[in-house]
Amino acid sequence: AQSVTQLGSHVSVSEGALVLLRCNYSSSVPPYLFWYVQYPNQGLQLLLKYTTGATLVKGINGFEAEFKKSETSFHLTKPSAHMSDAAEYFCAVSGIGGADGLTFGKGTHLIIQP
Amino acid sequence: NAGVTQTPKFQVLKTGQSMTLQCAQDMNHNSMYWYRQDPGMGLRLIYYSASEGTTDKGEVPNGYNVSRLNKREFSLRLESAAPSQTSVYFCASSEAGTSGSWYEQFFGPGTRLTVL
Numbered sequence: 375a376q377s378v379t380q381l382g383s384h385v386s387v388s389e390g391a392l393v394l395l396r397c398n399y400s401s402s403v404p405p406y407l408f409w410y411v412q413y414p415n416q417g418l419q420l421l422l423k424y425t426t427g428a429t430l431v432k433g434i435n436g437f438e439a440e441f442k443k444s445e446t447s448f449h450l451t452k453p454s455a456h457m458s459d460a461a462e463y464f465c466a467v468s469g470i471g472g473a474d475g476l477t478f479g480k481g482t483h484l485i486i487q488p
Numbered sequence: 489n490a491g492v493t494q495t496p497k498f499q500v501l502k503t504g505q506s507m508t509l510q511c512a513q514d515m516n517h518n519s520m521y522w523y524r525q526d527p528g529m530g531l532r533l534i535y536y537s538a539s540e541g542t543t544d545k546g547e548v549p550n551g552y553n554v555s556r557l558n559k560r561e562f563s564l565r566l567e568s569a570a571p572s573q574t575s576v577y578f579c580a581s582s583e584a585g586t587s588g589s590w591y592e593q594f595f596g597p598g599t600r601l602t603v604l
Contacts, residue, residue, distance in 0.1 A: 417595035473538035
């Protein structure tokens with residue numbers, strides 16, 4: 375069984391500040407890990423993914439995440455927040471790949487203060 | 489390319505009514521999925537179809553049925569709607585099939601359903 379825990383249902387940062395959204399996972403098999411972003415009244419868009427290989431992965435819009443197996447974590451960061459980053463962010467895990475569905479965390483609402 | 493499309497965008501039902509949510513993709517993907525999104529719960533998998541002709545239950549299948557009509561279309565049916573099924577429903581698709589490799593899931597814009 376897999377599970378995802380996102381710390382903080384709401385995170386508020388100032389424009390230009392570091393963004394850090396936390397994600398911890400539990401998986402009985404080597405995980406595939408993802409971050410998705412959802413803008414208001416829209417579907418989900420893939421930000422970045424870790425499947426195999428390099429543990430530091432870069433995504434769209436300047437986001438990156440690092441897979442740390444020893445800490446079972448996959449935190450999302452961005453050096454400098456922009457107003458357009460305000461959205462809901464979801465961490466997700468897939469344990470086997472192939473056609474498996476994703477197991478999502480409960481989401482973190484990112485608020486950008488001007 | 490429209491990607492993944494869902495109809496309707498909004499729907500209000502009374503308890504006990506039935507309806508079918510439609511999903512279609514034009515990316516020639518093998519696998520399709522239905523998720524529901526509830527406040528503070530993230531997205532939860534209802535059903536999925538790894539390939540045309542197959543369907544499997546996800547985490548929260550009770551009260552729902554699905555049909556993989558052909559490779560493009562995957563519908564979700566509520567036979568007797570309940571207030572607990574008030575939610576936003578997302579359809580997704582991916583190339584995955586039965587290959588064992590991971591492929592990105594692409595999401596539709598969602599259907600907002602209210603059951604009174």
